[in-house]
Amino acid sequence: MNLKDIYNEVSRLNGINVYDLIEKLDLHVIENPNFENRKLYSSILFDQKIIFIQPELEEEFKQFLLWHEIGHYLLHHSEGYSFNFYMSRFKSKTEMEANLFAFFAMMIGETAENINILDAAIHKGIPEQIAIKVCDLSQSVLQL
Ligand SMILES: [Zn+2]
Numbered sequence: 001m002n003l004k005d006i007y008n009e010v011s012r013l014n015g016i017n018v019y020d021l022i023e024k025l026d027l028h029v030i031e032n033p034n035f036e037n038r039k040l041y042s043s044i045l046f047d048q049k050i051i052f053i054q055p056e057l058e059e060e061f062k063q064f065l066l067w068h069e070i071g072h073y074l075l076h077h078s079e080g081y082s083f084n085f086y087m088s089r090f091k092s093k094t095e096m097e098a099n100l101f102a103f104f105a106m107m108i109g110e111t112a113e114n115i116n117i118l119d120a121a122i123h124k125g126i127p128e129q130i131a132i133k134v135c136d137l138s139q140s141v142l143q144l
Contacts, residue, residue: 001075001097003100003137003138006071006075006097006100006101006104007104007138009074009075009101010101010104010105010108011108013105015108015109018063018066018067018070018105019066021070022051022066022070025049025070025073026049027049027050027051027070027073028048028049028050028051029050029051029053029066030050030051030052030053031052031053031054031055031056032052032053032054032055033055035052035053035054035055039086039087039088040054040084040085040086041053041054041057041065041085041086041087042054042065042066042068042069042084042085043069043082043083043084043085044069044072044073044082044083045081045082046073046077046080046081046082047081051066051069051070053065053066053069058125059125060123060124060125061125061127062125063106063125064102064106064124064125064126064127065085065102067101067102067105067106068085068098068099068101068102069083069085069098070101070105071097071098071099071100071101071102071105072094072098074101075094075097075098075101076094076097076098079094080094083095083098087127087129090127090129090130090133091133096133096134096137099126099130099133099134100134100137100138102126103121103126103131103134103135103138104138106121106124106125106126107120107121107124117135118131118132118135121134121135
């Protein structure tokens, strides 16, 4: 899957709000108390259409994780049954694809002029180390 494919997948969503998309896809979000004090922030189970997410996260970071898991759901159906989000594993191929999906979804309404994309991405809730990587990878696509 290349960058343009991921961007096109996001474009097809027409700027829909993440919660409306979750409803439209008939996904269920469960704040899982078992995640507390662990390094697992969120996960998705394709068959059950469930996203588990840590409770009491900041709203912006929560939305990033939801977009990330939806990214797996829309991009990776043939590549597994479930995915887990660990901050330490963000560089694997499927994790980076889901991060790029989330980044495009969260940044698609932004104009590239007069803003620093990296600052904006971090402000929107994308963890800094992930934001640095996706900004670097996605520069060519954002200039379309
Ligand atoms: Zn993931």
